[in-house]
Amino acid sequence: MSALTIDDLRTLSTSINRFIAEQHNFEKRRQTVANDTGFDVADWQRYADMGWLGLAIPEPMGGLGGGMAALAVLMQAAGAGLLTSPLLATLVLGAGAIELAGDSTQQETFLPAVVAGEITLALAHREAAAGHDLDGTRCLAKKSTDGYRLSGKKNLVLHGATASHLVVSARYGERGPVNLFMVDAGAPGLGLNTYRLLDGRPAADLVLDNVFVPEHNRLATEDASAAIDQLHQRAATASCAEACGAMSALIDITLEYVKTRRQFGTAIGHFQVIQHRLVEMSIASQEATAITGTAAIALDNAWPDSRRLVAAAKVRTSQAGRFIGEQGVQLHGGMGMAEELPVGTYLKLLLTNSSLFGDADWHREVFDYQNSTINEEKVA
Amino acid sequence: MSHNSQNIVEAMAGAKLSADPALQAFRNEVRQFCRANLPQDIRRKVILNQHLDKQDYVRWQKILAAKGWMAGHWPEQYGGCNWSRVQRWVFEWEIYRAGAPWLMPFGVTYVCPVIYTFGSEAQRKKYLTPTLNTDIWWAQGYSEPDAGSDLAKVKTRAVRAGDHYIVNGQKTWTTMAHWADMMFALVRTSTENKPQQGISFLLIDLHSPGITVRPIETIDGGHHVNEVFLENVQVPVENLVGDEGAGWTYAKFLLGNERLLAADVGKAIRLFSQLQGLLEVTHKRGKPLLADAVWQSRLADLEVRILSLQALGFELMAQAESGSEPGPEASVLKIVGTELMQDIAAHSIELLAHHGLAFQAEALAPGWDGELTGPSFAPGAISEYLHGRASTIYGGSSEIQRNILAKAVLEL
Numbered sequence: 001m002s003a004l005t006i007d008d009l010r011t012l013s014t015s016i017n018r019f020i021a022e023q024h025n026f027e028k029r030r031q032t033v034a035n036d037t038g039f040d041v042a043d044w045q046r047y048a049d050m051g052w053l054g055l056a057i058p059e060p061m062g063g064l065g066g067g068m069a070a071l072a073v074l075m076q077a078a079g080a081g082l083l084t085s086p087l088l089a090t091l092v093l094g095a096g097a098i099e100l101a102g103d104s105t106q107q108e109t110f111l112p113a114v115v116a117g118e119i120t121l122a123l124a125h126r127e128a129a130a131g132h133d134l135d136g137t138r139c140l141a142k143k144s145t146d147g148y149r150l151s152g153k154k155n156l157v158l159h160g161a162t163a164s165h166l167v168v169s170a171r172y173g174e175r176g177p178v179n180l181f182m183v184d185a186g187a188p189g190l191g192l193n194t195y196r197l198l199d200g201r202p203a204a205d206l207v208l209d210n211v212f213v214p215e216h217n218r219l220a221t222e223d224a225s226a227a228i229d230q231l232h233q234r235a236a237t238a239s240c241a242e243a244c245g246a247m248s249a250l251i252d253i254t255l256e257y258v259k260t261r262r263q264f265g266t267a268i269g270h271f272q273v274i275q276h277r278l279v280e281m282s283i284a285s286q287e288a289t290a291i292t293g294t295a296a297i298a299l300d301n302a303w304p305d306s307r308r309l310v311a312a313a314k315v316r317t318s319q320a321g322r323f324i325g326e327q328g329v330q331l332h333g334g335m336g337m338a339e340e341l342p343v344g345t346y347l348k349l350l351l352t353n354s355s356l357f358g359d360a361d362w363h364r365e366v367f368d369y370q371n372s373t374i375n376e377e378k379v380a
Numbered sequence: 381m382s383h384n385s386q387n388i389v390e391a392m393a394g395a396k397l398s399a400d401p402a403l404q405a406f407r408n409e410v411r412q413f414c415r416a417n418l419p420q421d422i423r424r425k426v427i428l429n430q431h432l433d434k435q436d437y438v439r440w441q442k443i444l445a446a447k448g449w450m451a452g453h454w455p456e457q458y459g460g461c462n463w464s465r466v467q468r469w470v471f472e473w474e475i476y477r478a479g480a481p482w483l484m485p486f487g488v489t490y491v492c493p494v495i496y497t498f499g500s501e502a503q504r505k506k507y508l509t510p511t512l513n514t515d516i517w518w519a520q521g522y523s524e525p526d527a528g529s530d531l532a533k534v535k536t537r538a539v540r541a542g543d544h545y546i547v548n549g550q551k552t553w554t555t556m557a558h559w560a561d562m563m564f565a566l567v568r569t570s571t572e573n574k575p576q577q578g579i580s581f582l583l584i585d586l587h588s589p590g591i592t593v594r595p596i597e598t599i600d601g602g603h604h605v606n607e608v609f610l611e612n613v614q615v616p617v618e619n620l621v622g623d624e625g626a627g628w629t630y631a632k633f634l635l636g637n638e639r640l641l642a643a644d645v646g647k648a649i650r651l652f653s654q655l656q657g658l659l660e661v662t663h664k665r666g667k668p669l670l671a672d673a674v675w676q677s678r679l680a681d682l683e684v685r686i687l688s689l690q691a692l693g694f695e696l697m698a699q700a701e702s703g704s705e706p707g708p709e710a711s712v713l714k715i716v717g718t719e720l721m722q723d724i725a726a727h728s729i730e731l732l733a734h735h736g737l738a739f740q741a742e743a744l745a746p747g748w749d750g751e752l753t754g755p756s757f758a759p760g761a762i763s764e765y766l767h768g769r770a771s772t773i774y775g776g777s778s779e780i781q782r783n784i785l786a787k788a789v790l791e792l
Contacts (some may be wrong), residue, residue, distance in 0.1 A: 006393045012385055013388075013389050241388055275778075279786050280782075282785070287688040293389070293395055294391060294395040294398075294687075294691040296392060296395075297392050298395070303734070311684075314681065364684075365680075366768055369670055370670060
């Protein structure tokens with residue numbers, strides 16, 4: 001349940017978008033992506049000062065309690081502004097894990113620090129062999145004196161190399177329950193292989209070799225699989241919201257371009273084929289945004305069909321994202337191929353997001369038609 | 381920033397509206413009502429996409445009228461329930477989902493709001509209540525052979541002669557004119573100034589001398605539309621709605637009323653359910669196609685589109701509720717809704733290909749008792765697909781809707 005009303009969210013959206021328009025531009029993004037961390041640490045403190053980092057943190061922990069609704073607003077703006085900071089990794093995944101699986105002491109240890117911008121987080125759950133499947137955890141946790149020892153491998157940990165704490169999933173024995181552990185960056189036995197995704201965002205593969213985690217840093221939930229599932233749905237929705245922002249912004253700059261670019265004696269936007277293409281792009285973006293906003297509300301209010309709505313958002317946004325991204329390049333003509341324009345970066349972001357937290361095919365399987373409920377009005 | 385920019389907050393406002401408890405209660409009430417009151421024989425015909433006769437429509441519409449729901453969106457003073465747009469939308473969603481016949485819009489939704497907004501007191505008295513009770517059946521006289529998408533080019537002439545207009549010309553694609561008593565028509569009363577300015581909105585008694593209604597058979601084998609010829613037809617001056625020459629304004633008002641309702645989610649869900657039913661009874665290598673991975677993926681894509689259409693519909697409804705009139709943005713609903721419906725129907729055709737595409741169109745006629753070769757849905761599913769091709773053509777073709785959006789929303 002979000003503590004914010006629709007009017008609060010409108011105000012929030014205006015304020016975030018204005019800040020980004022004033023403080024960020026594409027040139028700055030190109031520079032921050034190129035540095036080692038992949039983002040600007042000074043930005044992170046500004047976001048804390050603006051109150052963004054506490055938007056979805058529960059109120060008792062110093063946040064606003066805005067839930068998925070507030071995160072969707074933030075992520076949409078981040079996508080439009082091509083922000084590079086670990087908003088999704090820290091706020092949606094890391095803080096979300098602590099909120100869902102941690103006890104109150106653990107929440108008090110970490111969440112106010114997130115709000116203040118003192119720490120960044122990353123979730124290390126995925127393993128290469130499992131792909132998008134959530135239940136493929138092979139990383140092992142063994143009880144030891146005063147705590148646990150973790151061993152195994154993790155894949156595609158977003159912003160893993162810069163996080164001050166990693167939330168790592170591991171299983172007790174081959175069939176035991178999965179738990180989440182807070183692992184400090186630089187813990188002995190922790191190895192990282194860092195790389196970039198298609199759109200330049202940093203990720204890492206982890207190797208854990210007998211990494212020690214003290215007792216109090218095992219997140220308290222006895223079986224974290226429900227929390228991981230919920231996190232996955234939130235993250236899927238957040239990545240859709242980010243894609244929606246990117247789509248809308250890309251359509252805006254493409255509109256601007258076709259209104260000014262002249263060929264054959266007229267602005268190319270006067271040609272009907274261009275107009276109809278942009279209408280198609282706009283419709284696709286509207287549909288994706290509508291279903292993503294609905295998924296966010298569904299998660300905040302635990303609607304019974306929230307899983308279907310999140311899957312629908314992911315499928316529609318992936319389809320729309322690729323279409324709009326590719327057509328954005330196409331309608332810019334040769335300029336669409338130039339790296340100094342943001343057009344190609346939007347395409348790359350849209351493709352990357354469509355692959356995160358379950359691709360479209362993975363989410364299509366959520367609609368299990370042999371056990372479907374929609375067809376009650378069938379003719380017998 | 382152009383009007384393209386989408387704020388996800390507005391989508392969330394729509395989602396909250398969709399979960400509004402009062403609206404949910406209303407939805408349940410409509411659902412219960414249909415379960416209890418929609419005659420089974422009519423429902424069966426609708427589900428099988430058979431041809432209904434006029435009496436089927438009249439019977440159902442009188443059931444709705446008795447409940448006070450025939451025109452719930454009208455103001456109470458004229459016999460409506462003051463429903464909001466979203467209530468009206470949810471009402472249609474539920475009745476079509478339940479398998480109710482098409483609620484003929486020409487009277488209650490198209491012409492009557494024009495009459496009670498712009499017409500005379502005498503016109504309100506004469507037409508509103510009989511239309512509510514389906515004692516008057518209306519047809520829409522808009523399109524002409526040379527005025528389709530370019531509707532302002534209507535040529536049918538109405539010349540004032542004493543207390544009558546003498547009307548000459550031809551209307552076409554006139555839906556259900558063969559059952560109708562009255563036709564509201566756009567006629568040319570002046571050829572001066574801009575074409576839009578010489579158009580008037582006239583109510584024409586189809587039983588008048590000089591009128592010939594000729595059927596047009598459509599590609600689905602049905603008789604839905606007609607040509608209407610008008611030869612020296614006398615129409616009393618009191619049948620002019622509003623001001624002479626203002627007909628274009630009323631036509632646009634009518635269109636604005638309608639755009640939001642274009643997202644026919646209920647029927648999409650019904651056809652989608654039907655498709656699933658067909659997949660259950662169609663086998664490939666001994667297994668129902670419903671279990672086939674390719675078909676599961678296709679179904680998922682269709683359901684995603686249905687859910688997206690619902691979300692977009694609620695978003696625009698929420699804007700309408702909060703008072704900001706959705707303008708041309710609502711064209712999106714028509715494009716998305718009709719194209720989705722066509723695609724669902726086209727999937728039925730692909731599926732029926734497994735049965736060999738036998739088309740026993742005669743099975744759709746009332747009272748047919750011959751033997752079907754394939755599944756009971758087959759003739760209706762093919763007919764629905766063929767008839768459904770019209771939905772992206774009428775009411776402003778999808779191409780025209782895209783032109784509107786390009787100009788009015790994207791400012792191209």
